[in-house]
Amino acid sequence: MGVRETNTQFIAGHARLPSGMAAKSVFDTLTITAEVDKKYGVIVDASCTLATEHGRDYVARLLKGHSLKDGIDEPLAQLHEGYLGKANQALCAALKDLYKHADVVVLADGVNSLLAKQLGFHREWRPDEVALATMEILKLDKNIIEDRFNLEANQGCTIEIFGDATKGILGTGFLYTNKDTLSIGVGTLLSGLIKHKIKPYELLEYVKNHPMIRPYIQGSEPVEYLAHLIPEGGYHSIPKVAGHGVLVVGDAAQLVNAIHREGSNMAMTSGRLAAETIIMAKEQNDFSESMLDQYRMKLMESFIGQDLKKYKDATHHFESFPQYFDQYIPMLNRAASQMFTVDGASKWEKQKKIWRDLGSTKQKFKLARDMMKAWKVMK
Amino acid sequence: MMKAQTIEEKQYLVRFNADTKSHLHVLDDNICLTKCPDKICTIFCPAAVYKWEDIRMHVGYEGCHECGSCRIGCPHENIRWEYPRGGHGIVFRLG
Ligand SMILES: Cc1cc2nc3c(=O)[nH]c(=O)nc-3n(C[C@H](O)[C@H](O)[C@H](O)COP(=O)(O)OP(=O)(O)OC[C@H]3O[C@@H](n4cnc5c(N)ncnc54)[C@H](O)[C@@H]3O)c2cc1C
Numbered sequence A: 001m002g003v004r005e006t007n008t009q010f011i012a013g014h015a016r017l018p019s020g021m022a023a024k025s026v027f028d029t030l031t032i033t034a035e036v037d038k039k040y041g042v043i044v045d046a047s048c049t050l051a052t053e054h055g056r057d058y059v060a061r062l063l064k065g066h067s068l069k070d071g072i073d074e075p076l077a078q079l080h081e082g083y084l085g086k087a088n089q090a091l092c093a094a095l096k097d098l099y100k101h102a103d104v105v106v107l108a109d110g111v112n113s114l115l116a117k118q119l120g121f122h123r124e125w126r127p128d129e130v131a132l133a134t135m136e137i138l139k140l141d142k143n144i145i146e147d148r149f150n151l152e153a154n155q156g157c158t159i160e161i162f163g164d165a166t167k168g169i170l171g172t173g174f175l176y177t178n179k180d181t182l183s184i185g186v187g188t189l190l191s192g193l194i195k196h197k198i199k200p201y202e203l204l205e206y207v208k209n210h211p212m213i214r215p216y217i218q219g220s221e222p223v224e225y226l227a228h229l230i231p232e233g234g235y236h237s238i239p240k241v242a243g244h245g246v247l248v249v250g251d252a253a254q255l256v257n258a259i260h261r262e263g264s265n266m267a268m269t270s271g272r273l274a275a276e277t278i279i280m281a282k283e284q285n286d287f288s289e290s291m292l293d294q295y296r297m298k299l300m301e302s303f304i305g306q307d308l309k310k311y312k313d314a315t316h317h318f319e320s321f322p323q324y325f326d327q328y329i330p331m332l333n334r335a336a337s338q339m340f341t342v343d344g345a346s347k348w349e350k351q352k353k354i355w356r357d358l359g360s361t362k363q364k365f366k367l368a369r370d371m372m373k374a375w376k377v378m379k
Numbered sequence B: 001m002m003k004a005q006t007i008e009e010k011q012y013l014v015r016f017n018a019d020t021k022s023h024l025h026v027l028d029d030n031i032c033l034t035k036c037p038d039k040i041c042t043i044f045c046p047a048a049v050y051k052w053e054d055i056r057m058h059v060g061y062e063g064c065h066e067c068g069s070c071r072i073g074c075p076h077e078n079i080r081w082e083y084p085r086g087g088h089g090i091v092f093r094l095g
């Protein structure tokens, strides 16, 4: 689906239904939706979740043609006097709710932001813009956790696992401690799973059984299994985040630093910046795109924009050069484990061995060049 | 050795409040049959919701994690994806 500029926006209002209604067997709440002309606030189409077509038509006819800029009192009175069915109060409450939303709607609906897509703010994400994370919660005695991970009470720790853990596909494994559980998981770009035809739960098993990981989770009991997408497109994937009466925050706006796997702080900060912008807009009673676009500017000036810019080429760079993950990271892991293994050999000997392991001069030269590139995108 | 190795065992750990109607729809089985040799959604779906049955796709929507991968990953935009209706779908207990 291509990006489409629309002149209307879609808003919805909700209210609880009283019991004993036909619509209640389908929905617990009553929703009124309206398509509103952005410039003039005129309702061009409307619908609701009443069970009978007749009821839905009545509400639509009543609302169509009314401009939200004239307030909501008139259609509210018409509805209150005209609709004598059981849902009268719920309809009026839903309409008020809809009007409340009319000034600015903040889309915070996460990575699967169907609303932003419907509004034409972005096309569907590509498989290389999202990482699929699968995770298991493992139950383990609190004392064993503290012992095994060398923790004081109320301390936690996280371990990130690169390279071999994800079978060379771009992505990372992670293990973190909770009070009496461990979370173990693995995240890989969806494009990687597709390209290499790997089942995500088999990859998770592979990580769990990796010799570097297994000792940490020994004796634990899986109690929950989860799967979630993480938007990892980075800077280039940030969609349109401000339109007339609409702002997009958090995962819905691809605000995740994939390199450091930070999303929740960006979601919270973008929410705050959106709120500040709305307060400003309210003061000037201007909810136009040019006014709300201040949010985008604030976002880009904040650490969110700066961090995402800094790493803007990182993920794609890595994906297009699979040797980083196929060869170098296992190599580095091997090197690190040799450096840290106590076996009587001096650090100097170890470095010589690592140097030999890196291969011929030509290979070493290529390695150095690739590392230089990696350093450039990461620094 | 760890338990819950197979996807069936993993799914057994998850609580779902299944709706009576599916929120996932494969639009055209014929596209799967003729244009998608790997039936790739049967591979990348983390809950093994999709199962190819000779000429049609079986959709075990009851076990869906609502991750959205199939909507994005189907190379032929052949899956219509919605959230389950309010109150239905996956129930997170711990994570
Ligand atoms: C395995 C994993 C590990 C992570 N680790 C970290 C970490 O260590 N540090 C970190 O900072 N970040 C981490 N993140 C990222 C972080 O969780 C997200 O970036 C953050 O939660 C985004 O917040 P959000 O509010 O934008 O979206 P979400 O948290 O996804 O919330 C969106 C909500 O909207 C709801 N919704 C969607 N559509 C509708 C609708 N139509 N009506 C009503 N509700 C709707 C959804 O059900 C959902 O509850 C991790 C993510 C994953 C998957």
Ligand code: SF4
Pocket (backbone or CB within 6 Å): B026, B031, B032, B033, B035, B036, B038, B039, B040, B041, B042, B050, B057, B073, B074, B075, B076, B077, B078, B079
């Ligand atoms: S990925 Fe799409 S086209 Fe392929 S089998 Fe699944 S639904 Fe069919």
Ligand code: SF4
Pocket (backbone or CB within 6 Å): A227, B024, B044, B045, B046, B047, B048, B049, B050, B063, B064, B065, B066, B067, B068, B069, B070, B071
């Ligand atoms: S949303 Fe995720 S879990 Fe549900 S069917 Fe699609 S890929 Fe599978």
